[in-house]
Amino acid sequence: MGKIVLIGANHAGTAAADTILDNYRGNDLVIFDSNNNISYLGCGTALYIGKQIDGTDGLFYSSKEKLEAKGAKVYMESEVSRVDFDAKKVCAADKNGREIVENYEKLIIATGSLPITPPIKGLDTPNVAYVKRFQDGQRINALLDRADIKTVAVVGAGYIGVELAEAVQRRGREILLFEEAATSLSTYYDDWFTGDMDKTLADNGIKLHFGEPVQEIEGGDKVRGVVTGKGKYQADMVIMAIGFRPNSALGRDSLETLPNGAYKVSKKQETSKRDVYAIGDCASVFSNAVEQSAYIALATNAVRSGIVAGHNVCGTPIESAGVQGSNGICIFGYKMVSTGLNTEAAKKAGYNPVCAQFEDLQKPAFIRKDNHKVKIRIIYDRDSRRILGAQMASYQDISMGIHMFSLAIEEKLTIDKLALLDIFFLPHFNQPYNYITMAALSAV
Numbered sequence: 489m490g491k492i493v494l495i496g497a498n499h500a501g502t503a504a505a506d507t508i509l510d511n512y513r514g515n516d517l518v519i520f521d522s523n524n525n526i527s528y529l530g531c532g533t534a535l536y537i538g539k540q541i542d543g544t545d546g547l548f549y550s551s552k553e554k555l556e557a558k559g560a561k562v563y564m565e566s567e568v569s570r571v572d573f574d575a576k577k578v579c580a581a582d583k584n585g586r587e588i589v590e591n592y593e594k595l596i597i598a599t600g601s602l603p604i605t606p607p608i609k610g611l612d613t614p615n616v617a618y619v620k621r622f623q624d625g626q627r628i629n630a631l632l633d634r635a636d637i638k639t640v641a642v643v644g645a646g647y648i649g650v651e652l653a654e655a656v657q658r659r660g661r662e663i664l665l666f667e668e669a670a671t672s673l674s675t676y677y678d679d680w681f682t683g684d685m686d687k688t689l690a691d692n693g694i695k696l697h698f699g700e701p702v703q704e705i706e707g708g709d710k711v712r713g714v715v716t717g718k719g720k721y722q723a724d725m726v727i728m729a730i731g732f733r734p735n736s737a738l739g740r741d742s743l744e745t746l747p748n749g750a751y752k753v754s755k756k757q758e759t760s761k762r763d764v765y766a767i768g769d770c771a772s773v774f775s776n777a778v779e780q781s782a783y784i785a786l787a788t789n790a791v792r793s794g795i796v797a798g799h800n801v802c803g804t805p806i807e808s809a810g811v812q813g814s815n816g817i818c819i820f821g822y823k824m825v826s827t828g829l830n831t832e833a834a835k836k837a838g839y840n841p842v843c844a845q846f847e848d849l850q851k852p853a854f855i856r857k858d859n860h861k862v863k864i865r866i867i868y869d870r871d872s873r874r875i876l877g878a879q880m881a882s883y884q885d886i887s888m889g890i891h892m893f894s895l896a897i898e899e900k901l902t903i904d905k906l907a908l909l910d911i912f913f914l915p916h917f918n919q920p921y922n923y924i925t926m927a928a929l930s931a932v
């Protein structure tokens with residue numbers, strides 16, 4: 489067994505480290521992370537800012553101590569500044585500036601992603617915040633404790649922007665939500681769904697400015713407002729949430745990448761250089777829906793890629809099953825889940841998409857309690873009839889249903905396979921003519 493160096497110990501890095509330490513003895517595992525914490529669940533940021541959970545204690549599941557107890561050597565607050573891929577060594581500096589050099593036999597890069605910073609004026613104004621690390625959430629939380637922060641502009645209505653808008657509204661601040669696209673969540677959902685989400689946001693007092701990208705942040709010593717093509721809006725704080733880019737500075741010149749800079753990896757997480765692996769948000773994933781490498785930055789993908797890399801570096805050859813980009817969101821109780829491609833993405837990928845859809849109560853109408861409307865849309869290719877994506881929404885928790893569609897896309901099933909699928913019925917759960925069957929039967 490050999491020496492493995494791991495750069496980055498958040499979700500992907502922790503999964504790789506645990507896989508190596510729990511399953512293989514005799515490896516020398518050295519871990520670097522530039523941050524002072526490990527395994528922060530970013531999904532908790534909006535929940536604690538919006539005071540929907542008690543605090544931040546449960547938002548970490550690993551630590552330097554836990555990894556060291558299993559045998560790793562962990563350098564925290566130590567940023568790797570250079571990798572010499574030919575000499576197989578990494579150079580880092582700890583928080584006191586002390587240089588650390590470690591050689592490796594196998595290297596795993598898990599440096600994650602960074603918030604996208606658009607080329608607009610005023611981003612360096614105090615009270616402009618980003619949402620990524622634990623510290624970023626704490627900063628937003630502290631700003632919202634201040635009495636002078638009355639109006640907040642959130643830029644970006646993807647899932648993080650929408651979650652933050654809800655959280656800020658729950659803190660009693662006026663909230664303006666800006667988005668370049670015509671709706672929220674347009675990457676994942678069709679208009680039939682985003683229309684409901686936009687209404688939910690508006691009904692809860694969030695002022696929507698869609699089709700209105702922010703061009704400038706006005707201020708100087710503090711934020712005074714934002715400027716778009718349609719007007720100027722007063723604001724005391726800006727939260728930037730327009731997405732993430734791969735943090736691949738260490739290997740961009742030496743390793744093959746996608747156009748956005750993500751390390752291109754095989755299904756074993758191997759980069760274009762022998763003995764160098766990349767995982768999580770800094771790496772590509774294989775999208776089963778488009779049947780090629782893609783960039784989908786999600787903790788779920790990060791964890792799975794870490795497990796795959798952990799086994800491969802230790803000599804057990806396993807391959808990723810690819811991903812569907814399955815995701816979910818819950819805003820003011822309204823729940824939406826999707827997997828695979830929405831109609832627009834399917835068209836862009838060269839398919840000929842059509843939809844089969846249905847809307848009904850979750851349970852028979854005689855069940856009066858906890859019985860909400862559910863809508864489902866299944867997107868399939870008109871020519872091959874292959875399922876490409878699915879979207880579901882309800883105030884009910886219907887999330888488990890989407891996993892079946894994830895597997896259907898992975899297995900390249902056709903819409904016709906679903907129409908007569910054995911789906912159980914019990915009034916406590918669903919209807920005899922349930923919405924999945926009904927949607928599939930309506931396929932042309």
Ligand SMILES: Cc1cc2nc3c(=O)[nH]c(=O)nc-3n(C[C@H](O)[C@H](O)[C@H](O)COP(=O)(O)OP(=O)(O)OC[C@H]3O[C@@H](n4cnc5c(N)ncnc54)[C@H](O)[C@@H]3O)c2cc1C
Nearest residue numbers: 496498499500521522530531568600601768769786787788
């Ligand atoms: C607010 C928010 C909510 C989210 N909600 C969800 C959700 O509900 N579901 C979901 O699936 N995903 C969610 N995500 C996405 C998810 O958090 C990321 O996909 C995930 O963090 C990726 O993990 P990672 O380990 O690849 O990268 P990162 O989390 O970016 O971690 C990279 C690590 O590498 C370290 N590092 C970077 N460069 C260096 C260097 N040069 N030297 C040493 N260390 C370095 C960093 O300090 C960091 O610890 C959310 C993200 C955010 C920001």
